[in-house]
Structure formats: C-alpha cells, structure tokens
Amino acid sequence: MPQFDITIAGELNLDIILYGLPEELPFEQELLASGLMVTLGSSSAITAHNLAVLGTRVGFVTRQGEDALGRIAFDRLHAAAVDLTRITRSSTASTGLTVLLPHTRQRRILTYPGCMAEMTLAHLDLAYLASSRHFHLSSFFLHRGLVAQMPELFQRLKAAGLTISMDTNDDPTDRWEDGVQEALQFVDVLMPNEREACKLARNENVEAAIRQLSERVPVVVVKRGAKGAMAVAKGKEVSVPPIPVEVVDPIGAGDSFNAGFLHKYVQGADLAACLTYGNLAAACSTTRAGGTEAFRDPEHWKQFFAAHSARR
Ligand SMILES: Nc1ncnc2c1ncn2[C@@H]1O[C@H](COP(=O)(O)OP(=O)(O)O)[C@@H](O)[C@H]1O
C-alpha cells in the first residue's frame, strides 16, 4: 500500500492580487487598487492544497526560501494536511512571488521565480515521490533547474509503477521546448488550457491541436475557461458544460480543476466523473479570491459541491 495517493514536485509561492487597477498603467502616477488579497499561489501548491482538502493523501516536494513569504505558504499547505517532510530550504534565494492584476477580461501575471528555479533532481527524494500511486507536475517551464532532467524523472517514476499527469501552464519563453515534447511520452494525463494545447501541438486550431495531442498521450483534458472542460481518451470525447457561478476571480481555477479531476482519477473513476468533479472544483475556486480561499472554508466548498452536484 503506497504512502500517498499523489505526490507532487513543484513550486511554492504566494500570490498578491490587486483588484480594480486600470488596464493601461501610466508611469509615475500612483494608482490605487480597490482590493487586495495575499494568498497561496503557484499551480503546484494550489493543486496540492485543494487535493488534500478534498481528502487525497498528498506528498509535496518543494523548495522554500528562509523568509516570511515561504513560511506563510508552508503554513497554508500544512493546515490542509499536505505532507511536507521532504521540503528543502534555500539559503541563497528567496521564496517566489506572483503579482496578479485581474481586469475585466484579461489579467497581468508578474512572477519572480525565486528558489523554485533552483530545484534540481538532486533536491528530490525519488523513493518518497515513488511511494504513491500517481505523480503530478505543474508549471513545467518554471522549473529551470529541473526541465532538462524532467524526462528522466518521469521515466523513473513510470518504472516504479506510477501514473503521471502534467499541466505545463504557460512557457514564459514561448518556445515550448526544453524537453517538454520528450517528456510527453511518459505522461498519462495531459491537462492544458486551450491556449496551451495549441502551443504544445504547434497548431492554432484548437480541435486539431487536441486531436494531435491525443495521439501522443492516453488522456488529454482541456480546460476551456467559461466554456467548461473536455477530455479525449482512446478516440472518445467527453465534455462538461460550465457551472453557472458568480466569479470573484478565475485565478487558480485551472489548478483547482486539476485537483478535482485527479482526486477522482486516483480513485479509478471514469473520465466523465473525473471531468465533472474537476469542473466543480474549478467553478468553486472562482467564487472566492485566488486558488485556495474557497477551499479554506469547509462550509463554503462543501455547500457549493452539494448544491451543484445535486442538480446533475
Ligand atoms: N466563468 C467561469 N464559469 C464557470 N467555470 C469556470 C469559469 N472560468 C473557469 N471555469 C472553470 O475553471 C476551469 C479552468 O479555467 P481555465 O481558465 O480554462 O484554466 P487556466 O486557469 O489553467 O487558464 C475551466 O475548465 C472551468 O471548469
């Protein structure tokens, strides 16, 4: 019996969200935000947090700076019962930070990677990561110290019998290389949004991009923002419509989707059930600020899940 349902190796940072700033940002003028949220950020940490809240046993290997930002992020994961016994600490680099400026339709995302970029294979306890049924990787391109070794990491975890999911998130260099194409051969579940699917497949047509990816990966799950989500497996396509919600912000919705989907996936649920639960977790995430605030309030998320499951 493995120690964990899911292990994750990934980044840990905080999000500072400034609401209500103008889309055009002039120089030298002091601009006042109408709202502020300081919350757990980073795709890997948000996914780990929400998985643990949903009841999945999660082991999270990450790198933390010796600073207040790192301590706050650590405490959030600890409170959600994520196992952090293999965390490593950097004495040279600080914990990363993302500043987000959500606007009506789009958002600005400014990230200082900090010590997440330092993490290499040498910082990962492979036996610990392998003591699980499944391994998840988020933010492929932010792991500058690890990208070149990612195919090797995946290969070793596959050899240990784990299934693997990956959400690349965006590539800040926009090259969509650095071993990601090679790593795909070890991935069981690929979890991009529509834009990332196109970039990864190098095809601007979403449908064609998804078809191409599904020839390389057994399960391709595509997050479609306000249009819901879909998946392709063995040539079969399944879609789920969006859940009607009053959106506070969509920050971390994709990561919450991953948590909901994988929570069911490791239980052996069918594709439709995984997709429905991912969609539910994602919609729930949008009802509070950032990616984890909705899940820090048990009454809120349980009530949301009950209300929106009953109608199906
Ligand atoms: N306005 C919305 N209404 C309902 N669900 C939403 C909305 N926006 C996002 N979601 C849910 O969040 C998921 C992830 O959002 P998306 O923006 O596509 O991913 P990412 O955060 O990775 O860019 C969607 O697949 C959907 O389930």
Ligand SMILES: [Mg+2]
């Ligand atoms: Mg995403």
